[in-house]
Amino acid sequence: MSMRYATSTLRWGATTHAGRRRSANEDSFHAARGVYFVADGMGGHEAGARASATAVAILCGLGESNNATVDDVREAVSDAHGAISRIATQPGRGAGTTLSGVVAVDHGGVPTWLVTNVGDSRTYRFMDEELQQVTVDHSLVQELVAAGEVTPQEARTYARRHVITRALGGLVEPQPDCWYMPMVPGERILICSDGLSDDVSAGEIAAVLRAQPHPQLAADQLVNCALLSGGRDNITVVVVDVGADLGTEGAGGVHTFGRQSSVLST
Numbered sequence: 001m002s003m004r005y006a007t008s009t010l011r012w013g014a015t016t017h018a019g020r021r022r023s024a025n026e027d028s029f030h031a032a033r034g035v036y037f038v039a040d041g042m043g044g045h046e047a048g049a050r051a052s053a054t055a056v057a058i059l060c061g062l063g064e065s066n067n068a069t070v071d072d073v074r075e076a077v078s079d080a081h082g083a084i085s086r087i088a089t090q091p092g093r094g095a096g097t098t099l100s101g102v103v104a105v106d107h108g109g110v111p112t113w114l115v116t117n118v119g120d121s122r123t124y125r126f127m128d129e130e131l132q133q134v135t136v137d138h139s140l141v142q143e144l145v146a147a148g149e150v151t152p153q154e155a156r157t158y159a160r161r162h163v164i165t166r167a168l169g170g171l172v173e174p175q176p177d178c179w180y181m182p183m184v185p186g187e188r189i190l191i192c193s194d195g196l197s198d199d200v201s202a203g204e205i206a207a208v209l210r211a212q213p214h215p216q217l218a219a220d221q222l223v224n225c226a227l228l229s230g231g232r233d234n235i236t237v238v239v240v241d242v243g244a245d246l247g248t249e250g251a252g253g254v255h256t257f258g259r260q261s262s263v264l265s266t
Contacts, residue, residue, distance in 0.1 A: 008111040008183055010034065010104060012240040012253050013216025015223045019195055020231035027193050027236040028052035030101075032253060033063035037101030038236050040121050040193040042167065043087075047095035050087050051169050055080045055097050066106040070178045073103065073116050077168065077176045084169030096169035099176070100135055101191045102240070104183065113181040113189070118174050119164045122197055124205070125181075126188040131206040134181065138166035138174070162194070185243030188215075192222070195235035199226045215239040 018025040026041035026048030039055040041048030058080040062068045077099065087095040098119025105114045115123060117135035125132045140163040166174035188209055196205070204225060212218040219237040226235045 008104070008185065008243050010240055010242060011215050012036065012238065013214065013219040014236075014238040015216075015219040016236040017195075017223050017227065017231070017234070019234050020227060022234055024049065025234045026052055027195070027234040028056045028097075029191075029236050029238055030056040030060045031238050031240075032060070034066070034104030035060050035063035035101070036103075036189065036191055036238050036240050037099060038121050038191045038193050038238055039100075039168075040098040040119065040195075040234065040236070041095070042097060043089055043093050043095040043169075047087055047089040047093065048097070051084045051095040051097040054083050054087070055099050055168055058083065059099070059101070062103045066104070068103050068105050068114060070114065070180075073114060073178050074176060077116065077118065078173060081168045081173050087169070094169060094171075096167040098164065098193070099168060101238070102181075102189055105180075107180055111183040113183050115177075115179055115181050117177045118166050118168055120162075121193050122191070124190040124192075126190060126206065126209045127184060127186070129206075129210060131190075131202055131209065133202075135177065137164075138177075139164045183242055187242050188218075189238075189240040189242070190222075191238040191240075193234060193236040195231070195233035196222055196226050196237055199229040199232060199235075209239070215241050 012031050014029050014031040016027050029038045037056050037059050039052035041052035059076050084095050089095050098121040100117045100121035100123050102113040102115050105112050120137040120139045123135045125134050208221050209218055212221055219239045222237045223235050
């Protein structure tokens with residue numbers, strides 16, 4: 001009984017695509033060893049790609065143990081911000097990136113997600129056939145929605161919906177949102193850049209996650225949905241499944257996490 005409670009099997013898949021209208025992909029992701037992040041770079045082709053890659057390269061170090069804390073995440077985010085701030089760019093075009101994702105941690109002996117978010121990339125939870133956005137966008141339009149000045153429906157087409165209020169690499173070091181969330185067997189975590197959430201509705205996303213049991217194939221299908229809807233931006237999707245026996249077909253990686261854990265494959 002205690003052994004089943006102390007470990008969780010994580011399976012994941014990840015896909016990224018430049019989209020139909022962009023010549024370069026400024027998104028980056030990390031999916032391995034209990035660390036799952038998506039970063040959406042800004043600042044032009046090279047600068048944006050370097051910014052997002054720098055963020056995930058620093059944050060992936062949180063997977064070196066099962067004991068990362070909120071303070072560890074905040075320190076890693078601060079380190080990433082500093083490194084991105086030092087990226088050389090064209091005058092007037094600083095490098096920056098969003099960041100969203102989860103780290104699997106042992107919190108009081110219980111497998112737990114440590115969630116963090118900066119900007120408008122998103123982390124969702126799909127559980128009991130329902131899709132829930134667990135992060136809050138750091139954007140102008142989200143502030144207007146929270147103030148009741150714009151409805152959630154109007155926000156999808158709001159002219160300035162891509163104006164973000166927090167980013168790594170900006171003039172002001174951002175405070176990331178960080179919190180613990182119970183890891184529930186059978187749940188599915190989705191992390192994505194706004195290239196998915198802008199072009200594919202929550203209902204369509206839920207339908208794919210409901211219909212496609214394999215995390216890699218689910219990620220592939222979600223990216224294809226965004227492409228079919230116009231593919232106006234770079235699109236990155238990471239799907240992580242907890243505890244379900246999905247077999248290996250279509251799975252990008254498998255990790256058994258907990259006090260008795262060992263990496264099976266990456």
